[in-house]
Amino acid sequence: MIFWSFLWAVYIVAYIYVVFFVIRDVFRNEKANGWIKALWIILLVFIPFLTGFIYVIVNGKGIAEREHRARASVPEDDAYRPAASSSPADDIARAQALRDAGTITQGEYDAIKSKALGNQYFGA
Structure with missing residues (x-):
């Protein structure tokens, strides 16, 4: 019983992570217009499990590019050091x-x- 409860808790946490990840990436996507973003959010609310998979399949390459760009946007220089x-x-x-x-x-x-x-x- 404890094992199954723990397993379901892990699944729920992973699911919530995927939902927030997709929402964050939808709003980072500069190529998509507002209607497409709204459609993804609506689908994510009503059909969350399937929408998460479809979003990753459709936008997989773009997700990696946006993640890389977001991490590289902070310059790592020593201008703040004397x-x-x-x-x-x-x-x-x-x-x-x-x-x-x-x-x-x-x-x-x-x-x-x-x-x-x-x-x-x-x-x-």
Whole structure:
């Protein structure tokens, strides 16, 4: 009894996943017009099991292309990371200029200097 309950639960979760997958892909499909999208959704509501299979068969190649495009749309660049410094002396000089201008405190200057010299792990 427990085995069959577990098996039905797996089937239901898989079914719900397929329904949401098809709905997501229907709305990602730029080639289909609004009427076609509405027809797929209506069929998915009234004949869900058969519609899921038919949708995958009819749009299989397009699904793979849209998934690939959706995953590749986020550029993986390092623009958000700060650039590496050219030398510790330049870092210390910039930090000293900021300290002299009153932008940073003496403690912040000491932390930048310690990091530039590579002493941040030694407590110096």
